Amino acid sequence: MKKGLVIDREAQMIGVYLFEDKKVYRGIPRKKIIKKTKIYAGDYVLGNVIDSETFAIESVEERKNFLVRPPVANVDKVIIVFTLKKPDFDSFLLDNLLVVYEYLGAEPVIVFNKIDLLNDDERKELKRWKDIYINAGYDFIPVSAITGEGIDTLKEHIKGNISVFAGPSGVGKSSILSALTGIELKVSQISEKTERGRHTTTGVRLYRFNENSFIGDTPGFSSVDALYFMEKREVKNYFREFLRYRCRFSNCTHTDEPGCLVKEAVKKGEISKERYENYLKIIGSSK
Ligand SMILES: Nc1nc2c(ncn2[C@@H]2O[C@H](COP(=O)(O)OP(=O)(O)OP(=O)(O)O)[C@@H](O)[C@H]2O)c(=O)[nH]1
Ligand SMILES: [Mg+2]
Ligand SMILES: [Zn+2]
Structure with missing residues (x-):
């Protein structure tokens, strides 16, 4: 059997990229797995080539994660x-997203686009945010989809x-995807305006570049609420830099408890005030 990756998933269509053949086939799931498993973009599948265009899917490998x-599936x-x-x-939106993706088990990479627009003061401001997020333990890459700066990094x-993109509308996700892959995306491939003017996802496509790298575009969104995914008391576990501190109480929420080392670290400037305040805002206890 051969291994493939589902890179196209739309209505009845399943596009499978076979690593060995370096070619995309039309995937047809065997009856026995249709009943059991839904197939998503990002699924690794095993099966057999039937003819030059068709791949019979015999099984779907267990997913390491799934983004809604x-x-x-299987977003690294x-x-x-x-x-x-x-x-x-x-x-606030960035910190919510970091919490959610950490929770879902996909590694976040923070990218700041459109650096070609920044004057000297704004570049300093960007550097300030960069230091904050690097300090917290994240990758932070300034780029410009237009000049190409940072794209190789x-x-x-x-x-x-x-990989998939996330972030608000208009920040340049599709433009970065084009810069990375050389593929021109005329319109967002996975969202379509309905008659009511709302965006609906109609299908997902992963684009291949650099041999075995795959990337999916995503329509922008303006808000995400971490509490939709998890309990309030769990949020603190997904602020990376908080995990470096052992407060007096092991279940410390880092709000009003005595002996809270996180609060102390904020005072000392080891943890960014902005990040801490967003934490309080997420759990609904900002002043
Ligand atoms: N100056 C500048 N403009 C950019 C850059 N990248 C994208 N843009 C512009 O920003 C606008 C939005 O870019 P898109 O790539 O459509 O943004 P998006 O994040 O995909 O937006 P949605 O699909 O609505 O979520 C376009 O007019 C782009 O030309 C950049 O690096 N510098
Ligand atoms: Mg887009
Ligand atoms: Zn604490």
Whole structure:
């Protein structure tokens, strides 16, 4: 049997990339697995080539994770794209996204796009955010989809992985995808305006680049609520830098408890005030 990756998933269509053949086939699931398993983009499948265009899917490998929006399985990295301006940076949305993807088991990579637009002061401001997120333990890559600055660095970070984009509308996700893959995306491939003007996902496609790297585009979104995914008391486990501290109480929520080392670290400047305040805001206890 041969191993493939589902890179196209739309209505009845399943596009499977076979690693050995380096070719995309139309996947036809065997009856026995149709009943048991839904097949998503990002699924690794095993099966047999039937003819030059057709691949019979015999089994679907267990998923390491599954992202709902867009529906993609086995996501290694989520490229979270923001801009300092056009649109303005929203650190609350970024921190919510970091918590959610950490929870879902996909490694976040923070990308700041449109650095070609920044003047000297704004570059300093970008550097300040970069230091904050690097300090917290994240990758942070400034790029410009237009000039190509930083794109090679980003490529290195997502090499050999399945990645998807996340972030607000208009930050340049599709533009970065084009810069990475050389594929021109005229319109977002996975969202379509319905008559009511709402965006609906109609299918998912992963684009291949650099041999075995795959990346999926995503329509932008303006808000994500971490508490939709997890309990309030769990949120603290997904602020990476908090995990370096052992407070007096092991179940410390880092709000009002005595002996809270996280709060102390904020005072000392070891943990960023912005990140801590967003934490309080997420759990609903900001003043
Ligand atoms: N100056 C500048 N403009 C950019 C850059 N990247 C993208 N843009 C512009 O920003 C606008 C939005 O880019 P898109 O790639 O469509 O943004 P998106 O994140 O895919 O947006 P949605 O699909 O709505 O979520 C377009 O007008 C792009 O030309 C960049 O690096 N620099
Ligand atoms: Mg787009
Ligand atoms: Zn604490």
